[in-house]
Amino acid sequence: MLLEVNNLNAGYGFLQILWDVSIEIDVGEFVCIVGPNGAGKSTTMKTIAGLITPSSGQILFKGEPIHGIGGHRVTRKGIAFVSEEMNLFTNMSVQENLLMGAYILDDKSLIQRRMNEIYDIFPRLGERKSQLAGTMSGGERKMLAIGRGLMSDPALLMVDEPSFGLAPQLTASVFDALETLVQGGLTILLVEQNVTKTLSVTHRGYVLENGRIGLAGKSADLACDPHVRKVFLGV
Template identity: 50%
Template structure:
């Protein structure tokens, strides 16, 4: 579904990504884990076309997306749930959701999708008229995910969805990720919560200082000695 081949990226003179190779197959949850500053979020920004690679290629369903603009990437079915949620704090829950369906294909199904995400997130239904900025961090993260689903994604990019949340909401968010995947959405997940993300991943990549150092099935990497020592404190 998604293929990244020898991706390199620099912020000016600072090189951040080095020959990244990564694949996501339809129906998978693929996790990219690593310490802060490893290049995880930058990888997602390259896929979303928020930044442009120095070199390398990115293809989605056989199409080279390197020359596309960000809105065209969304139209192809790649939708990103950004780090830090980035909801519209002065808009209600319902208004935030409707903002997620701005592309033409999603507009047609807007009201049906509102009902669908309210079915997945009953807490948002209860708060549909509440301003987004007055909700808890966990509720805002639910809203950010629900807003992403409003665009009918084929591939959902999720950037640190558990960041800053209580243990209870972390558990809820990872359950939501699995449920979205069961409903047919392929997921590329970037996470610092290595244990939880590897536990739900079909496959995973470990990034260190902008390089892929390990790849494999999620459960296999959980038992890898390097992963246990570097990320799990074992």
């Protein structure tokens, strides 16, 4: 197992959001977490990324516990997190943002290679190397955020709501990019509101409701599940 989350309880201050959440991800898998607003999807990701310290439970990455070690060390272990609000460095150029993404890497030639790869995946970024991140459109910023996450050469990429606030055709191109990355061998954990689309591209999925894992299984099976269809697809 690449990532094992066991009985995770977490929240903000006295407000507990996650109740006994357990997730497993194997190398090369494309896994999603779906669920209604406020179910705790983003909290799950933030806790794995080390931005929230869980009150109890375990997060094992490549067999090592990573809960409570701090956000910057989680990144060094090989987990990249692309948050919903992106957290880009708005007064830095596209290129500088990507360089910051490679902050934990020392090898200059590797950094250059990664950067070229990202310009190949997102040609838009290559055209706008010197533009300030804060002045770009929502779709471009989303691409930059994913690109910055990829710069650190992660073993696991976590993407929170890549389609949030994007036009449909841009959403499609972001999903295409994620599928290409999985085909290239990357493991991805995806949180998304667009349930139909998500379940059609991912391998496996978890359904999170009220901070608890309700259902888990193959994405194709989840898409046919009567409960999922009723709650998310309105059929």
